[in-house]
Amino acid sequence: MSKERIQISEALYDIMPSDYQDLVKSATYGKEDRGWKDIGTSKELIEQHSLCAGCPESMAFRYILASLPNPEDTVMVGSTGCTSLVFPMVAVHNIHSLFGNQNAIASGLKRALSVRFPGRVKDVVVLAGDGATVDIGLDMTLQAWFRQEKFTTICFDNELYANTGGQESGLMQKGFVAKMAPVGKLFDKVRLPEIARESGCHYVVNCTVSKPSLVEKVIRNAVHVAREIGPTYLQLYTPCILEIGKNSMEGLQEMRDSEKPTERFAYKEYISEPAKQLLAELAAKDKERKAAAKQLAGQASA
C-alpha cells in the first residue's frame, strides 16, 4: 500500500504522456486519508469520461475513485452499460466482464488474489448498472452474497437500461414509462437492499450521490467491511438525465428530490453486528491517528 510502487523508470520518464507523470507526482495513491476533498487539488484517478454531459454517474465515479481506501491495490470489475464507457479512463486496475457476470468474475478474482498475494491487502469492487446487477446478473449477484464472497458490489441505479436506449429494469419504479418501455412498468421496484441484507451482506446502503462526503463514508465502510468480514452492497441513485428528460444541470436536484424522507432513495442503511464492531474499531483508530497527527503538528509549530 504505497505510492513507492507506482514509479516511472527514470530513463523513460520524459516520453511518458503528462497524465501519467501527473499520476505519479500528484495522485493520492498511498495517502491514508484520501477522500473527496482531494478533488481539485490532486490528480484524479479518472481522466475525461465519455458519459452524457452532466450525467450523475460521472459525479459518482469521481467521488468513488477519490474515496477508495487502497486504489493501488484495488481491482474493479465492471459490466456492460454506461459505466463501462468510463473504465477505459480510470487509473485503477479494472476488468470488463460479460454483461451480468460481474459478481462471478469478482468472486474468482478475489480468491485468486488472496492466494497470489497472501500478505497483501487486495480489494475487489464491482461497479455495474441496475440491469447488470438486478436483472441479467441477479443470479451471480445473489450467489456471491450467499457464498459470503469478500468484495463490494456497487450498483449505479438509474432505474433503466440507459446504454441501450431506455428499457425496463427490475429497479425501475412502478408505472414509469421509458422510451423503449411504453406500456409502463407493472411491478414494484425490486427491493434489492432488503434482499442483500437477507442474502448475507454485512453492510448495505441505499442513497443518492448528491453528497460527496456521504459517498466517501459509505465507500470506505463498504470496502473495509468486505475486506475483513464479508459481502457489502451499495445502491447509488445516479439518474439517467437523458432518459428522464432532464437537462445537464438538473441531475443534482433530481437526486435531492429523490432522497427526501418519504422518497425511494431516502438514506437506508443496514450493518451486521460484526460489521458494526469493525467500523467502531476503525473509527477509534482513526480518531487516535488524527489526535497523534494533531499533537505532532502542534509540537512542530511550537
Next chain:
Amino acid sequence: MSDYRVLPGPEHFLPPAAASMGIRLPNPGEAHINGVITSEDKAYEEAARQFLMAKVPTIFPGPLVLWAWNEKAAKKATAVRHLFNTLKECVQSGQKPMLIPMPDYRPKYPKINPEVEINPNHPNLTIWHNKIDCCMFIGVHCHQANLSLKIIRGGTSCYTIAMCAQAGHEDAMLSFRDASVEKLMKLADTIKRLKGTVQPRLTSAKNGVSS
C-alpha cells in the same frame, strides 16, 4: 514445417494467429525471422538492418519497462534508452527514429493521442499517424503484444520486431526471446557496427504504410 511466413502486411482485416498457421516459437538461444527459426546472431543482424533501413524506426516500450516495478525493469529501461540513442546516432538524415510509450493497455477513449502514445487496441493508428515502417515491442505483456502485432500485420505494412522477455512472439516478423539488458546492448552494438552499410529506403514507394 509450415509454409506460412510472417511478413509485413497489410495481410487483411483479421490476419490469422501465426501459431494457428503452424509457426512455432524459438528455443533458448534461437530467434525467428518471418516465422523461420534461426540463430540469435542472425536475428541481431536482421533487426539492425531493418532499423537502419527504415524511414521511421520506432521502439515501443511497454508497461514492463516504462514502470520501475523493480531494479531489473529500471535497468532494462536504461538499456532501451541506450538502444534508442544509438539508433539516433546511426541513422542518416531523413530517417526519423522514435520512442513511443505504451504506458498501459487502456484504450482511453476518447482522449488518447495516437501520435504520442500507443495502445494495443489501436496500434495501427499510431503507426499511420507517425508513418512508422519498422517497430520493436519491448516490455509488453504477451497477450497484448500478440493482439497488437496481429492488428499491425493486418492493417499496415510495418515491419515488427519483438524483444520478448519470455518465449518469443510468433506474430512478429522477427522475434528474440528471453530479452535482457545484455541483448538490448548487443542489438545496439550491432546497429553501431552496421552503421553506413545499409541503404535507407527513403524514396522507395514501398516504405509507406497503408492508411
